[in-house]
Amino acid sequence: MKILIITDQVDYPNAINPLLARRVAGELGQMGHTVHLLELWDGQTALPPAPTGVKRFDLAFPQEAAMNTALEHGRAGGSALKRLARLAAHPAAAGAAFHQLVLKKPLRQKVCEKFLESHPDYDAVVAVGAPFWSAFALEEARIPGKKAVWMMDPYSANREYTAPGGAEKELAMGKAMDRIYITRLMEKDYRQGPLVPLREKTRVLEFPCLVPGQPDQGQPHPGELRLVFCGNLYPNIRTPWPLLELMTRLEVPGLHLTMIGGGWEHFDPARVEEYRARLGDRLEIVRFLPYPQAQKRIAAGDVLVNIGNDVANQLPSKIFDYFGTGKPILQLAARMDDPANPYFARYPLAFIQGPGEDPRRVEQWLSALWDRRLPFREVAELFYENTPSAVAHRLLEGLQEDPV
Numbered sequence: 418m419k420i421l422i423i424t425d426q427v428d429y430p431n432a433i434n435p436l437l438a439r440r441v442a443g444e445l446g447q448m449g450h451t452v453h454l455l456e457l458w459d460g461q462t463a464l465p466p467a468p469t470g471v472k473r474f475d476l477a478f479p480q481e482a483a484m485n486t487a488l489e490h491g492r493a494g495g496s497a498l499k500r501l502a503r504l505a506a507h508p509a510a511a512g513a514a515f516h517q518l519v520l521k522k523p524l525r526q527k528v529c530e531k532f533l534e535s536h537p538d539y540d541a542v543v544a545v546g547a548p549f550w551s552a553f554a555l556e557e558a559r560i561p562g563k564k565a566v567w568m569m570d571p572y573s574a575n576r577e578y579t580a581p582g583g584a585e586k587e588l589a590m591g592k593a594m595d596r597i598y599i600t601r602l603m604e605k606d607y608r609q610g611p612l613v614p615l616r617e618k619t620r621v622l623e624f625p626c627l628v629p630g631q632p633d634q635g636q637p638h639p640g641e642l643r644l645v646f647c648g649n650l651y652p653n654i655r656t657p658w659p660l661l662e663l664m665t666r667l668e669v670p671g672l673h674l675t676m677i678g679g680g681w682e683h684f685d686p687a688r689v690e691e692y693r694a695r696l697g698d699r700l701e702i703v704r705f706l707p708y709p710q711a712q713k714r715i716a717a718g719d720v721l722v723n724i725g726n727d728v729a730n731q732l733p734s735k736i737f738d739y740f741g742t743g744k745p746i747l748q749l750a751a752r753m754d755d756p757a758n759p760y761f762a763r764y765p766l767a768f769i770q771g772p773g774e775d776p777r778r779v780e781q782w783l784s785a786l787w788d789r790r791l792p793f794r795e796v797a798e799l800f801y802e803n804t805p806s807a808v809a810h811r812l813l814e815g816l817q818e819d820p821v
Contacts, residue, residue, distance in 0.1 A: 443468030
């Protein structure tokens with residue numbers, strides 16, 4: 418087949434979804450298919466190399482990136498006057514905002530639609546979301562090939578960006594698709610409610626996250642036991658407080674915590690500084706690192722930590738990056754119906770700490786397992802469906818099936 422895969426990292430240049438899509442594009446290319454990438458980007462952050470044998474087209478939207486900066490990505494609590502002033506100082510950003518907020522059709526959707534109609538020779542086009550602007554472009558594009566959307570994140574069921582009419586918009590987009598790839602957690606969204614008419618088009622596609630981690634760099638500081646958390650933080654979904662509080666209560670010699678990722682601006686800085694004062698040099702906060710550098714820091718850790726989401730319909734893809742290292746993993750579950758818990762239960766070196774449970778349980782587990790490692794071949798057997806090869810075959814099967 419000749420396949421086009423569309424990724425979008427205009428809003429978040431270091432988003433994980435494009436990286437995962439590139440992995441699958443590379444696998445499809447190795448299987449003998451002609452695979453092209455269309456990458457929408459901010460025009461500033463360098464794109465990583467395309468997979469071997471995969472041709473890439475790229476479309477830059479710096480005006481939309483500037484709009485996002487001026488509007489602070491729409492986060493709650495910002496000053497409307499300050500945002501408008503920043504837009505007024507940047508005409509291109511103001512124009513992008515007009516297209517997106519007033520016309521309800523951002524520039525990237527319009528340009529992407531034109532690109533698709535000028536390249537009509539693909540057997541199938543797959544739009545990767547979130548974001549979903551490329552999927553809406555694919556919905557309206559007049560092309561002969563099959564249309565598919567790969568929903569790595571929910572749209573109308575995502576409480577982070579739900580909006581009036583979201584389900585209706587998702588339904589219209591889905592009706593235009595020949596195939597809809599969803600995560601397992603989204604299945605219930607298509608069993609009831611307005612999305613039921615799309616149910617027969619859906620196929621579950623796991624996250625293609627399981628690849629070998631970087632070689633273990635060992636303990637950089639003898640006598641220390643280094644915990645590493647890597648991930649973004651979100652108000653009411655994934656906060657730093659459970660992990661920071663646990664650190665103050667663990668009585669483990671040489672214990673050190675590194676927290677890597679963005680989102681700290683959403684939390685009370687005075688409270689963060691209070692924990693810094695209590696933990697001293699036992700705490701390191703690295704607010705952001707590019708993916709390759711973050712992987713190096715993970716490789717330097719002894720035990721990895723996942724802060725569980727306080728929502729029941731999202732699974733962090735990064736837990737498979739953790740599994741790929743073969744290292745012990747501490748899961749701090751915010752709720753015991755966390756969809757990640759069954760995955761951690763399958764992983765022999767994981768420990769699930771529920772809300773309010775005695776921290777001495779964690780101390781005992783750390784003392785017993787902190788230096789254990791699981792060979793990658795064993796991890797790949799446990800989570801074969803999350804290897805890029807398995808996901809590529811599953812995606813291809815869906816594209817080759819007759820449309821519903």
